[in-house]
Amino acid sequence: MVPAPSDATRTRLLEVAGPLFAARGFRDTGIKEICAAARCNVASVNYHFGSKLGFYGAVLAHAHQRAFVGSTMPVPAAGADPQQTLATWLRWWIGSMLHPDRPTWVQTLLAKEIVDPTPALDAMVERSIRPMHGRLTTMVKRILPPRTKPAKLRDAVNSIIGQVLIYKHASAVLERLGAMPEESAAGLDRLIDHVVTFTLGGLAALAKPSSPTTRRRSAR
Amino acid sequence: MVPAPSDATRTRLLEVAGPLFAARGFRDTGIKEICAAARCNVASVNYHFGSKLGFYGAVLAHAHQRAFVGSTMPVPAAGADPQQTLATWLRWWIGSMLHPDRPTWVQTLLAKEIVDPTPALDAMVERSIRPMHGRLTTMVKRILPPRTKPAKLRDAVNSIIGQVLIYKHASAVLERLGAMPEESAAGLDRLIDHVVTFTLGGLAALAKPSSPTTRRRSAR
């Protein structure tokens, strides 16, 4: 009943579909297109996975395993400087998202799903995103003062994530504005340096008791 | 030939379609649905606008006019403190994007288009986005040291934009993570305070000669 996991075309489909879905999204990638790339019949997808949506879910699960092949999430050395730990992790994370020499289609797939969710989103959040988010939150918490409110911590983490995701989500516009960083290893390095500096500076500002400049009522 | 601009159904379509496109995107919003909401025949769209895409472009143009009704972009008082100017502008911008009591569908429409561009993107960039981006860049430039490299300025601006856009682009995931700010005027105020503080702190860090923590080669 359950198909043996030793299927040639089955795995071929899983391998081939990831980059295609990443390039054009779930809705705009056709079964025909995928099957042409995998050199198999259109019925194969439904035979092996039941439906296009089921197939997509399988692709995401399959992608999750080889998500960060070649580079594993750095484990924080216990007792290390929190800021340094965060900086190291950011280097790894941004690199895995944007490095021009590495297949970033898995992250692109995640980014597409984040913006335009399908029913497969829930599984993906629990499997891929929540662990990352938790790790990042822990690291930021170590940098902010002990009694920082959860809301403040949450906002800080979002500010970090947002700084990176924009390059995945808004690239079409950034390119038109001439605001996309150079697509080279050196350019990526400079971008990472920037994000690390900006982030640590932002966190330092949050740590101070502080009051934002020009506090006013929000508009309306 | 060119239809007189005094058409009842024509304007009714333009009025009704914005929120619908904002809710589900261009591809997933059907002509039928729109025409049902506007109480007119499906052929009306093609009659008045030529095609669905032409209609969409008209909707975007129409939306641009009433984009920020009720609140106009604050004009920087010449000679004012640059940081205060930026803070004020950020309050206005974020408020116009996220204020729960205000129709934010125009901004949602922009956000959708940013992530999933249609041929209408180019016009939208020139009309709506580039002016904002230019204004923001100018303000940031005044805060950073005089001889700051263009790339650094560009990255700083992106970091600011990214902090805000994440709430438009990734809300589905943030909700699942419990990381979405409270949807109230007070919650928005706190969020704005956070972004202002984080941003000014980040910019201050960029201003210092500086070197980021744990400088390493990027992975691979």
Next chain:
DNA sequence: TCCGAATTCAAATGAAGGTTTGAAATGCAC
């Protein structure tokens, strides 16, 4: 009121895309 142009409408058209079908081919156990 009458005429012509503009507009509205229900129905048809045609393309695209996911899914189903039934037969052919393949692989594997005996």
Next chain:
DNA sequence: GTGCATTTCAAACCTTCATTTGAATTCGGA
């Protein structure tokens, strides 16, 4: 090699959706 289950395939199917069509209706001016 025979037989059975699995897998592949081409073709048909079915739904959705934008677009077109041609008739009916409305509107404005003479």
